[in-house]
Structure formats: structure tokens, C-alpha cells
Amino acid sequence: MGALTKAAQAEALIRRYFQACNDADHQALLDCFTSNAVHYFPPGLPGAPWRGAQAIADGWVWCVKTMGSRWTIEKVLASSDGHEAVIEWTHWKTALGEVLRGDEWYVFNDDVTRIAEIRAYYASPVNKAETVNKLHDFDYEARGYAMAPPSPPPKLS
Template sequence: MSKTSPAAMEATIRRYFEACNAADHDALMSCFTADAVHYFPPGLPDIPWRGAETIAHKWIWCVENLGSQWTIEKILCSSTAPEAVIEWTHWKRKQGTALRGDEWYVFDTESGRIKEIRAYYAAPADPSVRICELVAFDYEKRGYHLSHK
């Protein structure tokens, strides 16, 4: 199996989310090329996050300080390019809020590691909304997680 086959890319993304939820530095580092970049919409400090070390430290900080946990809702992996797209939910348990969004992944063809992530949020982060998600989208009917566990 190629390191960037659809199955391999999905396995890497799932391993990445498990590492994020566990705040596991070594596991996070193993998911990225050393020079990986994680892009975000405006509103966060110090973006984009450049380098595997920075990405790992930032997600560990989120787990420790926000109670962050993530669920994967959908994954689509290309059969013709080293790319994938997912939908996720970021549960900020200490704040009692959540954010939904998508991410576009680009993989290194030699190592199979993630070299780029582009995050897109369902809507601008609105502090007055408990769960930031698409208005009038039936998350429950479509089988999305409605709570962290």
C-alpha cells in the first residue's frame, strides 16, 4: 500500500486526531513533516503554525487549557492526489462550547506525513453562540456527534 493511498491518508488523519485528544507530543510529531504548516482563518494569535514542533505544542496547550477534544465527522481521501478533506468538531469542554469546520490536508508523498493543513470554520467564532456551527443544518439527522462522548 502506498504511503498516500486513501487508506493510508485516512489512517494518518485518525492517528493525528487520537494524538491531539491524548495531548501526545511524540505521536503528534510522527504525523507531520518537520516543516509542516497549519493555516487558520483570521482571529487566532500567531498563525499560521509553522513546523511540527509548533503544531504539537499548540494542540497540547489547547487540551490542557481549553479542555479541547476533537471528533472526526467525515473523511474524503483522494485516489489521484496526496490530499484529503475532513469535517470535524472541536469540543472546548472547559468553555462549554464547540466549533465545527473542515480541513484540507496535503501529504508528503515520500513519508506519508502531513505537510499542510488548511482549516475552514463553519462560521466565524461568535462568543455569544455555545456551539459554532452551520445555521439550520440538521447535524443530528446527518449522524454528527452532538456531544464529546
């Protein structure tokens, strides 16, 4: 089997990142980012943006421990040169009974081995009165999106 294309390499890195998030694997998360990476979020998230691999890893491990967070990747589109990609995702906050859907734009380092930047966009404003935050009248199930978390959150101490 030949080497991965740059686009496939970018997608594999994103999938590795999401697996590290779901596993709450701090070291694996660090390994996905440049040391000075930045993760931007829509307004309202305390402490955002998260600056640096350490802050990003700490943030996602905290989410798993505190909110029972689980994530699924719904769609991936990577540029042919592998330097940028966009995805659709679902964030399952199992301990809160909430679901958030959105998109992220990724920028990678030159050899597409680490994430340098993520810009997150939510599908809709977070409405705490709703258990599932989503686009109005969009049929997620019919389009093949995950309708449940990928697995229970890991037991963390």
C-alpha cells in the same frame, strides 16, 4: 490482508493525528508531520499559522490543557493518490463550554506518511456569544454528527 490504498493510508494518518490530539501526545503529534509542516487557520487565531511540527504539537497540547479540547472527525474524503484529503471535524472546547465545527484540507508528503499542510476553515465565524458554533439550520444530529465530545480530556500536568 493487502496493503492499504493510498486513500486509506491518508485517512488512517488523519485518524492517527486526531487521536494524538485527543491524547495530547506530543511525540505522536510530531510523528504525524513533516518538520516544516504548516497549519493555516482563519483570521483571528493568535500566532497563526502554526509553522513546523513542533509548533503544531505544542499548539494542540496547549488547547487540551487550557480549553479541555476534544475533537471528532465527522467525514473524510481522500484523493485516490493519497496526496490530498478533506475532512469535516468538531472541536469540543469542554472547559469553555464551546463547540466549533469546520473543515480542513490536507496535503501529505510523497509517500503519504506525514502531513505537510493543513488549511482549516470554520463552519461559521466564531461567535463567543454562542455555545455551539455551527452552520445555520443544518441538522447535525440527523446527519449523524457527534453531539458530545468523544471522551473527557486527559489529566495533564
